Amino acid sequence: xxxxxxxxxxxxxxxxxxxxxxxxxxxxxxxxxxxxxxxxxxxxxxxxxxxxxxxxxxxxxxxxxxxxxxxxxxxxxxxxxxxxxxxxxxxxxxxxxxxxxxxxxxxxxxxxxxxxxxxx
Amino acid sequence: xxxxxxxxxxxxxxxxxxxxxxxxxxxxxxxxxxxxxxxxxxxxxxxxxxxxxxxxxxxxxxxxxxxxxxxxxxxxxxxxxxxxxxxxxxxxxxxxxxxxxxxxxxxxxxxxxxxxxxxxxxxxxxxxxxxxxxxxxxxxxxxxxxxxxxxxxxxxxxxxxxxxxxxxxxxxxxxxxxxxxxxxxxxxxxxxxxxxxxxxxxxxxxxxxxxxxxxxxxxxxxxxxxxxxxxxxxxxxxxxxxxxxxxxxxxxxxxxxxxxxxxxxxxxxxxxxxxxxxxxxxxxxxxxxxxxxxxxxxxxxxxxxxxxxxxxxxxxxxxxxxxxxxxxxxxxxxxxxxxxxxxxxxxxxxxxxxxxxxxxxxxxxxxxxxxxxxxxxxxxxxxxxxxxxxxxxxxxxxxxxxxxxxxxxxxxxxxxxxxxxxxxxxx
Numbered sequence: 129x130x131x132x133x134x135x136x137x138x139x140x141x142x143x144x145x146x147x148x149x150x151x152x153x154x155x156x157x158x159x160x161x162x163x164x165x166x167x168x169x170x171x172x173x174x175x176x177x178x179x180x181x182x183x184x185x186x187x188x189x190x191x192x193x194x195x196x197x198x199x200x201x202x203x204x205x206x207x208x209x210x211x212x213x214x215x216x217x218x219x220x221x222x223x224x225x226x227x228x229x230x231x232x233x234x235x236x237x238x239x240x241x242x243x244x245x246x247x248x
Numbered sequence: 249x250x251x252x253x254x255x256x257x258x259x260x261x262x263x264x265x266x267x268x269x270x271x272x273x274x275x276x277x278x279x280x281x282x283x284x285x286x287x288x289x290x291x292x293x294x295x296x297x298x299x300x301x302x303x304x305x306x307x308x309x310x311x312x313x314x315x316x317x318x319x320x321x322x323x324x325x326x327x328x329x330x331x332x333x334x335x336x337x338x339x340x341x342x343x344x345x346x347x348x349x350x351x352x353x354x355x356x357x358x359x360x361x362x363x364x365x366x367x368x369x370x371x372x373x374x375x376x377x378x379x380x381x382x383x384x385x386x387x388x389x390x391x392x393x394x395x396x397x398x399x400x401x402x403x404x405x406x407x408x409x410x411x412x413x414x415x416x417x418x419x420x421x422x423x424x425x426x427x428x429x430x431x432x433x434x435x436x437x438x439x440x441x442x443x444x445x446x447x448x449x450x451x452x453x454x455x456x457x458x459x460x461x462x463x464x465x466x467x468x469x470x471x472x473x474x475x476x477x478x479x480x481x482x483x484x485x486x487x488x489x490x491x492x493x494x495x496x497x498x499x500x501x502x503x504x505x506x507x508x509x510x511x512x513x514x515x516x517x518x519x520x521x522x523x524x525x526x527x528x529x530x531x532x533x534x535x536x537x538x539x540x541x542x543x544x545x546x547x548x549x550x551x552x553x554x555x556x557x558x559x560x561x562x563x564x565x566x567x568x569x570x571x572x573x574x575x576x577x578x579x580x581x582x583x584x585x586x587x588x589x590x591x592x593x594x595x596x597x598x599x600x601x602x603x604x605x606x607x608x609x610x611x612x613x614x615x616x617x618x619x620x621x622x623x624x625x626x627x628x629x630x631x632x633x634x635x636x637x638x639x640x641x642x643x644x645x646x647x648x649x650x651x652x653x654x655x656x657x658x659x660x661x662x663x664x665x666x667x668x669x670x671x672x673x674x675x
Binding site: 136137138139140141144146180181182183184185187193194195197199206209210213227245246247 | 442
């Protein structure tokens with residue numbers, strides 16, 4: 129059986145713990161170096177299916193500002209980031225928009241929606 | 249002249265939290281003065297996530313974090329004026345400001361809270377030789393252009409300096425279709441948070457070149473390219489390592505400086521290392537009744553700590569006012585000599601710099617930054633000559649603020665305590 133160790137830096141919060149993940153034949157045996165449960169979750173995901181929150185802006189018509197900021201409601205697979213951005217770039221919304229309003233449903237087939245993070 | 253109990257200068261995260269806290273602590277007449285067209289300050293353009301983990305136990309974007317505090321301030325019925333530029337604060341707390349509706353106006357405040365935030369170090373502070381073509385932006389300017397105004401500053405990008413805004417912008421411009429060729433950092437370590445190196449550079453295969461700087465700028469009308477060189481141990485560029493990189497945009501992310509014009513105008517005593525006012529345990533400056541918090545005091549890396557600090561400033565401003573009103577001579581009374589905080593051996597500064605035991609709360613958080621990267625070292629605290637704290641840290645870096653907590657009863661127990669020294673020790 130092949131044992132592999134991978135060093136990661138946790139992105140769960142700004143502390144940025146140095147994590148060591150021990151993998152045996154591709155499955156996670158142990159996570160070390162984390163100071164909270166977030167680190168454990170992050171490390172397990174990062175070596176199997178890395179995900180990220182994506183944030184961007186969307187043009188708004190008739191609002192108090194030309195653009196609103198948006199984000200993926202939850203993290204999406206890393207390899208879907210650019211596909212997600214393509215969909216965000218095609219969208220325009222009309223005022224009023226509120227924080228939390230769904231802008232795009234099921235972005236890039238991830239099952240995750242794009243929501244507004246700004247009122248306009 | 250108008251009268252207010254507390255005037256808060258700036259409606260960003262520090263100003264909002266300070267005002268909310270002052271109101272919650274019983275102050276009625278509070279006014280926030282904000283020069284932009286909305287409250288929220290720089291958070292409005294920080295559309296990325298990662299804010300509020302500490303305060304709200306969830307990961308918010310900048311605008312969402314700001315909204316939580318804007319809602320609070322609105323619900324508390326705190327007055328604010330937008331598009332309002334403060335021109336001057338006098339030592340007797342007369343605030344001179346102007347806006348379109350009122351013209352120039354003055355307000356007499358019982359207490360003033362400085363919450364003006366910071367600004368970016370500009371190109372002029374760096375002495376980069378070469379022409380001054382279009383295409384050179386501070387990272388924060390580029391952030392505003394893209395996220396608020398909707399313009400892309402360029403397509404082929406080099407970033408000088410690895411501060412957090414530069415790292416965030418490397419990712420943002422990449423997502424918007426630009427090619428970020430390299431991030432160059434003069435120092436042997438990044439000034440940004442580790443998580444940002446991972447999720448903004450590593451995720452997109454953007455190289456970070458440490459000990460590198462821009463030595464020449466090419467282009468007359470628009471930027472055509474920059475010459476990058478490695479710097480030696482002496483800090484000087486090494487000629488043989490020069491490399492020309494074609495680009496149309498250069499972003500500078502080379503540090504933040506507290507915005508000090510108003511603090512200087514009223515002759516507040518400044519701390520040369522932070523470039524912010526020198527404050528005591530109450531976050532009160534050298535002028536009694538003028539308090540400072542957030543990035544105008546010292547540049548933070550986490551907004552959560554700005555809010556926490558600002559709330560303390562708001563509370564202390566209220567305490568100051570009620571002390572003044574019960575016994576105006578009280579503040580004039582000779583107080584016991586304050587305890588001096590000494591930052592040395594790897595510690596660049598501490599906020600606060602002095603502690604008056606009679607005004608100190610039961611516990612006090614002292615924040616500081618280290619001047620270098622330290623591995624497996626200790627944060628040590630000495631009461632006079634005696635070491636009272638020795639805490640091991642796996643890693644400490646200048647980009648990440650550290651803190652220690654002092655307990656009032658412990659300080660009282662230590663007879664005639666004069667100085668508290670904070671330093672980094674190898675063992």
